[in-house]
Structures are given as C-alpha cells and as structure tokens.
Amino acid sequence: MVAVGQMNEARRARRLRVSSVTTYRVVALVLVFASWEIAGASGLFFRGVIPSTVLIAQAFVRLFGDPAFYTHFAITLFEIVVGFVIGSSIGVIVGLALGINRFTGEVFEPMLHYLASTPKVVFLPILLILFGIGVGSKISLGAMSCFFPMALSVAAGVRTINPMFLRVGQSLNLSLGNRIRKIYIPALTPPIATGLRLGFGIATVGCLMSEIKLSNHGLGYAAMQSYNRFDIPTMLALLLVIFTLAGLGNYLIGRLVRLPGPTNRRVTALPPR
Template sequence: MVAIGMTPPAAAADRGLSVGAIRLLTLTGLLAAYQAISSSGLVFEGAMPGLPAIAVALLRQVADPAFYPHLGRTAYEAAAGVAIGASLGVACGVSLGASRFLAAMLDPWIRALAPAPKIIFLPVLILAFGIDAGPKIAMAAISSFFPVAVATFGGMREVRRILVQVVRSFDASTLQLVRIIYLPSIVVPLLGSLRLAVGVALIGALLAEVKMSNKGLGYLIIQDYNAFRTAEMYALLLLVFALALSINAVLRAIGRRFGVP
C-alpha cells in the first residue's frame, strides 16, 4: 500500500514523462508554426528567415573560432556581475534583516528601485567605468543585486526571534549568529533568487554590449542587425537562450539538493 500523500515511483515517472512529452510537443509546434509563417509569404522573408537558414547560420557560428572570444567576454561580464551583485545583495539582505532600523530606512528604497529598468544607469556607468568591460559588469551587478537582496531580506524576516535570543544568551558573536542562524535560513530563498539573478545579469550585460561595445554576444547581435543578417542574428539569439537555459538547469539541480522547487 502506498502511503497517503506520497507519489508512487511509477506515477512520478509517468508524470515526468508526460510533462517532458508535452514540452517537446509544444516546442515542435512552435517551430512548425514559425516555419509555416516564414514560408507562407505573409511576412517579409528577411524578417523571418526559415529554420534551415537559421540552422546553417548557427552551425557556422559554432564552427567559427572567432565566435568564442565574444562568448567568453559575455560570460565573464555576466559571471563577474553576478558574483559582485549577489555578494552585495546577501550582505544587504542580512543587514536589513538583522537591523529593524536599517530595514525601515532602506527597504522602501530597495523595493522601489528593484522593478526599475536598469538600462537607465548605463550612461552613468559608462562615465564611471569607461567603455571596456567595466560598465557591462556593473550593469550585470546592479541587475543581479536587487533580486538577491529582496529574497535574502525575505528569508531573514522568517527567522524566529526566539532562536536569535537563545543564541545571544550564549554570548555568541555577530559572526556566529550569522553563521548559525541567519545563513541556514536564507539558503533556500538565496538559491531561488540566484536563478533570476543570473538571467537578469545576462540581459544587463547584453544590453550594455548592444549600446556600446566592440566585443561580446550583444555586439555580434547588433552588428548582424545593422547589416540585416537576420539568420545570423536569430542564431545568436538561440545561442543566448540555450546558454541561459543551461545555467538555469545547473542552478535548479543545485537548488533541488537544498529543497528548492
């Protein structure tokens, strides 16, 4: 007999298979619809190149050694931005959660700035860091800071004050309090927010590269757009999409080990 509230292994496997099949069918349907519209003549062919042309452009991009320095530049900018932004976001969230005064003073500002489009900071970042990798890293850092800070503060608010009082009663230092009580409480929301942070950091770096850069995937995309090489542009967009999905899958696998859905 199967325990109440537990999913039988066979049922879980069937459900996973059905979900995977639905996703595959959905993707197949979308690709078929795109190709049908592209071939129908209803849309200018240059605006929606056929899937074979995009596939050829994709293979050409992957086989070109000159592509990988651009990929490496974008990956470096996004990764550095996430490392900086997430670190500051954790520090900010923990500080707000540990101090009611700081929370009352800064939380409204953080929540007001969090949904703002981060591209508005780009001119200031260019003035501050020049036109090399600096403003792209800064844009990625700003983009990733807010989701991590908000999620970390939310996790800190779930900490039971009685636990803090018990630990303090043993004359624990602030660092011990953070390590014993606060950090375990923010692991789940932090890992969940990192998946969002990586995505917005990648978007931030790409937007900055599109606006002003001579290297990176955003630079390649805007060059293809200006030259009306739409098949190559679509191929690059697919590569960016695949990169984001791969990173998200890795973070999701790590999160599941900590109970993150």
C-alpha cells in the first residue's frame, strides 16, 4: 500500500513538473512574441526595422506563391547537399587515414585541429578566384567547412575501437578494404553521425555566407536583395526558411543515423572500452 502511495506521489510530482516546464516554455514564447511586437510599435527603432509578425506572415505567403523562391531554394539546397556530400566523404577518408596510422595522426591531426577553428569564410576570396561566382565557390566553401568536423570526429572515433576487433580481423587475415568495411565503418557509426550533424550545419553556413557575399542566386542572395530593398518582412521570412532548413537537415540526419539497421545493431553490441 505504501509503495503504491509513493508511486502515485512520484507520478503526481512528475506530472506537475511537466506542466511547469510547459508553462515556462509557453511563457517564453509569449514573451518573445510580445517583446517583438512592443519593440516594433515603440518607435525606438526606425520604422519598418522590426515589422509586425502579421507582416512577416504575409511575406511568407507571398514568398511561397513566388516561383523565383523555389528556384533560389532548389539552388541553395543543391549547393548544401553537394558540398556536404563531397566534404564529408573526403572527411571520412582522411579521418580513417589519420586514425588507422598513429604516426600520420600525430603529424597531421594537430594541423587539422587548429585549421578547423579558423573562420572558413576568409578562404572565400580564393575560392571565388578559383571557381567564380557560380555554384562552384559555394559548394567548395560548404565542402571545406564540413570536412574538418568529419575528419576529426572519424579520426577520434577510430582510436576508440576495441582493439580486440582489430586483432580478430588480423587473425582472420582480412584485407585493409575488408577491415574498413567490416570493422571500422560499423564501429564508426556514432562518430560519423556526430560529424554529419556538425558538418551539415557548418556546410549550410558556408554555402549561405558565400551566397550573401557574392552571388546571383540562392536563399542568401534573395535575403540580401530583400535587405537592399528594405523589404524587412521578406528578409525575415527568408531567414526563417534558412533556419528551418538547417534545423530540418540536422533532425533528418539524426533520425537517419539512428535507424535500427543491421549495421547499427552491431555498433550498439560493441562493448565499451
């Protein structure tokens, strides 16, 4: 009886906590919304700098009815996806090379580590000279941006593989290709997933920053065009689309790498080192 009473008490407390958390979240959203409206109407800022949310919603509707928006969207998506695929593929290969050979890792990893922390956008002028203002420079900056987190994540992941698996591979006389396919890649799913999630966000930033700086297409270009026309509601609607795209991509990658496929089952069965 006492145990049942305690369980009910705990359940009630948990329910109360959940409702308090929801209340806090709703209050925060209402506060942000109200602050935005008050700031816009207060006259503290130039007229139109902080437009009403109604105007932003109308801009959204206009945006979705405009065929040019879909062209910009498709181009940005293409740049991000291609840059992401190129950068993360090279990142996996380089990460494997650095992780598998200890000496190679000791030589090159510190250089990658420090280069990863530098602002990649400074390379944009070089990429613009090399690839022009078309999609090439955007894809290359996106690829360069997502290469670093992927390579470093995979290299660190290789070193956490249980050496017993590697010894089993050696005793079965597996070739390097087979070892990579049967041991390294399945065991590296979690670091690859981390690298993919980090890389996607950074590739998005890289592609959009290049579009903002110098371009004649894409969502970043469209946002800057709206800024130059002082069409702030459309600019904010485009920024919201960009943030939603980045968030959705991150979510989908997270879901994809968590799918219960045979590869992932093997990974979860690995004993902790």
